[in-house]
Amino acid sequence: MGARMSSEMPGFGLATVLAVGIQILGAAFLYLILKAEGGWQVIGLLALLAAGFYLIEKRPQITEYVTASFSRVPVVALVTAVIVVVLFPFAVGNNTYVLHLLIVAQLYAVLALALNFQLGSANIPNFATGASYGIGAYVSALLAINFGLSFWLTLPAAAIAATLFGFLIGIPSMRTRDTYLALVTIAFGVVVQQLLNNFDWTGGPNGLVGIPAPSLFGHSFADPLVVFGWKLPSQANFYYLSALLVVVAIITAHRLHSSRIGLAWNALRADEIAARAQGINVAWFKVLAFAVDAFLAAFAGTIYAFYVSYISPDNFTFLVSVTIMTMVIVGGMDNIFGVIVGAFLLTILPEKLRAFSDYRLLFFGIVIIGFLMIRPQGLFPQRIRSYGESR
Amino acid sequence: MSALLEVTDATMRFGGLVALNAVSFSIGRGEVLAVIGPNGAGKSTLFNVVTGVYRPTSGQVRFDDADITGRPSHEVVARGIGRTFQTSRLFSDLSVLDNVIIGMHTRTKTGVLGALFLPGASRREMAACVETAEILLKASSGDLFEQRHRPAGTLAQADRRRLEIARALASEPKLLLLDEPSVGMDEVETDALIADISRLRTERPELSVILIEHDMRVVEAFPDQVMCVDYGSKIAEGDFARVKSDPRVQEAYLGKAAVHA
Ligand SMILES: Nc1ncnc2c1ncn2[C@@H]1O[C@H](COP(=O)(O)OP(=O)(O)OP(=O)(O)O)[C@@H](O)[C@H]1O
Ligand SMILES: [Mg+2]
Numbered sequence: 001m002g003a004r005m006s007s008e009m010p011g012f013g014l015a016t017v018l019a020v021g022i023q024i025l026g027a028a029f030l031y032l033i034l035k036a037e038g039g040w041q042v043i044g045l046l047a048l049l050a051a052g053f054y055l056i057e058k059r060p061q062i063t064e065y066v067t068a069s070f071s072r073v074p075v076v077a078l079v080t081a082v083i084v085v086v087l088f089p090f091a092v093g094n095n096t097y098v099l100h101l102l103i104v105a106q107l108y109a110v111l112a113l114a115l116n117f118q119l120g121s122a123n124i125p126n127f128a129t130g131a132s133y134g135i136g137a138y139v140s141a142l143l144a145i146n147f148g149l150s151f152w153l154t155l156p157a158a159a160i161a162a163t164l165f166g167f168l169i170g171i172p173s174m175r176t177r178d179t180y181l182a183l184v185t186i187a188f189g190v191v192v193q194q195l196l197n198n199f200d201w202t203g204g205p206n207g208l209v210g211i212p213a214p215s216l217f218g219h220s221f222a223d224p225l226v227v228f229g230w231k232l233p234s235q236a237n238f239y240y241l242s243a244l245l246v247v248v249a250i251i252t253a254h255r256l257h258s259s260r261i262g263l264a265w266n267a268l269r270a271d272e273i274a275a276r277a278q279g280i281n282v283a284w285f286k287v288l289a290f291a292v293d294a295f296l297a298a299f300a301g302t303i304y305a306f307y308v309s310y311i312s313p314d315n316f317t318f319l320v321s322v323t324i325m326t327m328v329i330v331g332g333m334d335n336i337f338g339v340i341v342g343a344f345l346l347t348i349l350p351e352k353l354r355a356f357s358d359y360r361l362l363f364f365g366i367v368i369i370g371f372l373m374i375r376p377q378g379l380f381p382q383r384i385r386s387y388g389e390s391r
Numbered sequence: 392m393s394a395l396l397e398v399t400d401a402t403m404r405f406g407g408l409v410a411l412n413a414v415s416f417s418i419g420r421g422e423v424l425a426v427i428g429p430n431g432a433g434k435s436t437l438f439n440v441v442t443g444v445y446r447p448t449s450g451q452v453r454f455d456d457a458d459i460t461g462r463p464s465h466e467v468v469a470r471g472i473g474r475t476f477q478t479s480r481l482f483s484d485l486s487v488l489d490n491v492i493i494g495m496h497t498r499t500k501t502g503v504l505g506a507l508f509l510p511g512a513s514r515r516e517m518a519a520c521v522e523t524a525e526i527l528l529k530a531s532s533g534d535l536f537e538q539r540h541r542p543a544g545t546l547a548q549a550d551r552r553r554l555e556i557a558r559a560l561a562s563e564p565k566l567l568l569l570d571e572p573s574v575g576m577d578e579v580e581t582d583a584l585i586a587d588i589s590r591l592r593t594e595r596p597e598l599s600v601i602l603i604e605h606d607m608r609v610v611e612a613f614p615d616q617v618m619c620v621d622y623g624s625k626i627a628e629g630d631f632a633r634v635k636s637d638p639r640v641q642e643a644y645l646g647k648a649a650v651h652a
Contacts, residue, residue: 279468279497
């Protein structure tokens with residue numbers, strides 16, 4: 001019964017229908033929840049989502065079958081994804097608030113993917129991703145404001161600066177572990193935030209204002225985006241930019257995960273002593289995880305700074321790091337798709353729960369606990385690598 | 392030519408406890424050395440000192456004409472010493488195949504930049520690893536090969552042992568250290584293990600093996616060089632017949648532990 005179904009490969013036609021249909025359904029659901037107003041609509045949609053996850057928890061073959069369908073028709077799946085992402089702002093129209101939420105969700109998806117290298121792949125707790133995010137934002141903002149550097153040049157500069165910071169926090173990870181390491185990263189995060197607060201040249205608690213909007217081929221990102229006569233609000237520029245960054249983050253995550261680097265991280269996650277006995281330089285691979293995390297987080301920080309054009313230390317608090325961590329845990333450790341879903345859910349949910357005013361945080365907590373009870377391993381748990389074989 | 396591994400006066404203290412007391416021995420290429428001794432004698436500590444898990448309090452470890460005393464584990468593996476652990480240490484949430492591929496870590500070289508910017512090379516490297524790993528698994532046991540896509544944690548005890556050996560072989564070692572490979576095996580499985588090790592020796596005549604064993608049937612199968620350790624000191628050495636009849640060994644070992652011979 002169950003076993004037979006999972007061993008059956010979906011045919012080409014059915015796989016196509018599934019790969020296209022599920023993505024459109026997913027996009028429709030995202031659209032509905034973004035547009036939902038009032039408590040009941042949100043509760044209804046959450047209940048639907050919970051029912052969906054309950055179903056795939058009880059029937060794991062469904063996930064298997066769907067995954068098999070997607071890998072059966074990779075090109076169709078990819079083209080559909082691109083079309084959905086490109087067309088989404090057209091469906092949203094002039095609702096700048098929804099576009100804003102989507103931009104933030106995408107930036108958080110990048111941050112969560114960044115942290116996933118550590119928390120997911122290597123099981124290293126890092127409460128300083130928010131700090132790397134902040135360093136990226138500040139470095140690029142300072143370069144743009146003080147030296148008039150263009151956005152595109154500040155991107156790599158910020159990434160390099162944050163990567164160096166990543167190496168720096170990584171060093172204690174060679175000697176400390178688990179809870180102690182978590183404390184060290186918390187300390188780093190707090191120190192960075194305090195420094196941003198106290199330096200003069202970072203603007204102190206007031207932060208930096210007047211970060212100029214990026215431009216590309218003469219088109220300023222502060223202007224509305226006009227495509228074939230369709231006029232999209234200026235936020236659409238940043239929507240596409242952050243979508244591009246998500247793609248970069250996914251490719252980075254995928255390439256590292258499927259290389260020997262990802263395996264080495266997984267090995268030290270499972271058993272450090274055994275990992276050493278396979279020739280893995282555990283200390284170095286831990287530091288590497290910190291560096292890669294900071295590198296990607298800095299990209300997200302740069303886009304954020306240029307998007308809101310105003311940053312302050314409050315944007316990069318310890319709480320931001322905790323949020324990113326929750327996204328990885330709820331979404332599914334070491335699962336690229338799961339981590340992105342976690343980031344979207346945890347960005348959008350608190351906004352949508354505003355209808356519950358004073359009970360918002362309580363309700364948010366309940367929803368998160370509820371999802372973790374339905375899917376204890378995260379919404380989309382880690383998968384065994386398959387190496388392109390169909391059995 | 393000099394010995395492949397040469398341990399000289401290795402001493403390991405943990406606080407007041409002397410786990411190894413000036414132990415010296417050596418093993419040449421293609422040889423098998425069996426290490427026996429009662430529980431807590433210091434056998435596993437000896438492996439840990441050789442593989443760099445512990446840095447010896449004093450003494451020297453030379454391997455392949457280089458001093459490796461206290462070198463970190465990952466470097467020791469790269470130099471050609473593979474090992475298994477007494478209580479199996481598999482990467483249980485990864486597939487059987489991935490466990491073996493991780494064993495090839497020192498024989499592969501893609502770095503972060505390579506993985507990101509030369510994905511083709513990285514993919515080819517992994518494909519080659521999959522191929523080699525499948526050959527290793529097939530050679531180890533057809534049963535294990537069939538289960539290669541399952542998490543290693545779901546394997547039965549005997550298969551876990553086989554997988555640990557296959558993983559250690561994946562690093563193409565010159566010296567293989569097996570810490571009580573027969574633990575938890577029944578008679579049939581132990582016989583299979585003996586056959587596996589013998590086959591390994593014919594397939595790789597250059598490979599040296601050090602074997603910690605409690606099961607005398609296994610030691611009997613590789614009787615040429617046996618060394619007995621008790622309270623951290625080497626108390627006897629020679630072929631199995633000689634070690635077995637040594638009065639100190641009888642007192643230390645045969646008196647205490649149950650011998651199924
Ligand atoms: N890391 C350590 N810290 C303190 N004592 C240790 C440590 N490792 C081993 N020992 C002690 O050293 C002694 C030798 O231990 P070892 O594990 O080498 O024995 P063994 O010969 O392998 O025994 P068994 O046959 O039970 O595996 C034991 O008394 C053990 O408690
Ligand atoms: Mg032992």
